[in-house]
Amino acid sequence: MNKTWWKESVVYQIYPISFLDTNGDGMGDLRGITAKLDYLKDLGVDVIWMCPINQSPNHDNGYDISDYQAIMKEFGMMDDFDQLLQEAHARGLKIMMDLVLNHTSDEHPWFIESRASKDNPKRDFYIWRQGKNGGPPNNWESYFSGSVWEYDAATDEYYLHLYSKHQPDLNWENPNVVNCMHEMVEWWLKKGVDGFRFDAIAHIAKAVGLPSGENPNSLPTVRAYELFSNLDKVHTLLNNLYKEVLFHYDIMTVGETSGIGPEQALSYVGETRGELNMVFQFEHMQLDAVSGGSGKWNVRPWNLLELKKVISSWQTVLHEQGWNANYWCNHDQPRPVSRFGDDQKYRVESAKMLATFIHMLEGTPYIYQGEEIGMTNIAFQSVDDYRDVETLNFYKDQMSEGVPEETIMQVIRKKSRDNARTPMQWSNNKEAGFTQGKPWIKVNSNYNVINVEDALQDPDSILHYYKNLIALRKEHEVIVYGKYELLLSEDREIYVYTRTLEDACLLVILNFFGKEPELTLPQHLNLDSKELLISNYPVNGEDDLCQTIRLCPYESRVYMLKA
Structure with missing residues (x-):
């Protein structure tokens, strides 16, 4: 290690x-x-x-x-x-x-040169191709919806962008x-x-x-x-x-x-x-x-x-x-x-x-x-x-398909990247x-x-x-390097795992939901010697950890045991 x-x-x-x-x-x-x-x-x-x-x-x-x-x-x-x-x-x-x-921006000097002409020294810095049958070179779909190919009239070719059309992919074959x-x-x-x-x-x-992908649904892009x-x-x-x-x-x-x-x-x-x-x-x-x-x-x-x-x-x-x-x-x-x-x-x-x-x-x-x-x-x-941009493209695509606006907005409120991008609350x-x-x-x-x-x-x-939590990680090497083992793998509410390093055993107990489930720990755990390192609820006395315990909503506990 x-x-x-x-x-x-x-x-x-x-x-x-x-x-x-x-x-x-x-x-x-x-x-x-x-x-x-x-x-x-x-x-x-x-x-x-x-x-x-x-x-x-x-x-x-x-x-x-x-x-x-x-x-x-x-x-x-x-x-x-x-x-x-x-x-x-x-x-x-x-x-x-x-x-x-x-990829770079389409305003990067390399791309400005690349799109200037087919014989520009920077042309091969990016991925350019002729269209096929009046359309894009292949059927790949961008992460931000639509084709990965953007037609450039100046040179009558398409350039590849896995993301926005403003983000042309670099040619790492060059x-x-x-x-x-x-x-x-x-x-x-x-x-x-x-x-x-x-x-x-x-x-x-x-x-x-750059072959086309399999297209079982006969969609224009895949x-x-x-x-x-x-x-x-x-x-x-x-x-x-x-x-x-x-x-x-x-x-x-x-x-x-x-x-x-x-x-x-x-x-x-x-x-x-x-x-x-x-x-x-x-x-x-x-x-x-x-x-x-x-x-x-x-x-x-x-x-x-x-x-x-x-x-x-x-x-x-x-x-x-x-x-x-x-x-x-x-x-x-x-x-x-x-x-x-x-x-x-x-x-x-x-x-x-x-x-x-x-x-x-x-x-x-x-x-x-x-x-x-x-x-x-x-x-x-x-x-x-x-x-x-991903959110706005999704909204536009869904509206064009006739999906009710409130249905679209409900999904956006759950998954939009802007959920994480609102200003820090100081x-x-x-x-x-x-x-x-x-x-x-x-x-x-x-x-x-x-x-x-x-x-x-x-x-x-x-x-x-x-x-x-951060201080504990710096104090106990087992939190960094200990071997992980999942316990109670079939429990649908509680996530329990251990981390073991030499004679130190970390026991992590997590209730992932808002109910109060009962937890029965495996017999092989040594509960005789235990130290509560951290918990998100007050824990009562020396008998807080027994073979069977009842957890509060979203409760978490971390104990140090003898391995």
Whole structure:
């Protein structure tokens, strides 16, 4: 078992445009992050991951980069970044960048040249093809709906974009593209950044010949994942990046890799692979969708047995072979307390329980901004209040198919990416203390009762509970490196697991619902010697843990036992 700092760290994700605005333009900025470094240090986190801060026209909130080596003007200047990096390092905090290597903005100088003419030296930096039979080159569907192909009249060809038409895919078959990407990554490393989250990294290689996907429903386009996701060539490209650049720095790397299970993940994160430290898996994020990732908007109830199966598989397969990245939420996912908990009657209890679950698993825990105070989903009444391109495209498509507007809005309120993108709620002052101006997207109206300022004053708050969880992880090595074992696998309400390292055994008990179930623990557990480390309800006396106990709604307990 290789021990290293990034396994022992806790990561805090910042969505810069929504974190803190210091100049009154309604958008968060780098100086806002610098202003809150003491808050993050006090929380106990080790690494700050920022969503893209590179220059961008913001068609997809920064994930359409027009200059990799410049700062988005709304966020500040390079001097502001340098100060942030210096101030973070002075506090013992590390900075992880978010880089998009699969595509650029259509306003990037490379693409402007590429589309200028068929014989331009930059033409092959992107993926261009002739149309077929009066239409696109193949039937692939974009993640943001519609074809992945955009017709360009100037040169009478189509360019490929897996996401928005403003995000053309780079051609990683071109060695000049590879060299440029390597040089750019190393440029940031030489500035002193401590790692990268690589966006959409599973898609940098496409199937040879770009064939159409199987189309059983005779639809005009098809989401052909296997033709542009997790191909063998991706590993070749990542291994080269590692050997030529990443290997030479003591950094942390995590890749966004949808559509894989834990066995496939080892191809990315195996200890001897030489690619990435960890990946974000999406299997547990698809438990409330009818048909996995492609059915995001087809919402269904999730169940605990499926969650147990997914998490247990990742915990077991990767143990001592690779490393997990554990999360409930990010800039693309709804708020966990609204999705997997109860954001009304038991908001505090369920938020604490969900936090306990993630922070006691093997792997690096990720906290998304506002998660530590129990921020909830937004419920805008009008689609005009939403800003996310994916959400707006879904609304437009559904309206064109005649779906009732309120039906569409109900789904959007559950699954829109804007649920996680509303401004950070710092106080109960105007606009939640986020800005002195008009915020780029509306603040959640519940900021009067859910905000950092109030949480800091309440010793029983979700925020203080997160501090305690993080402190426990730094105190007990078993929380970082212990072996996971699932107990009571068929229980539909209670999730119980242990983590064992040498003679230390961590027992984690979680009630995922609002009832009061009775729990009977397995006989093999040694309950004679026990210490309650943390719980989200008051626990009575020495006899709090018996073979059979009754749990409160959304209760969580963590005990230290003798192995």
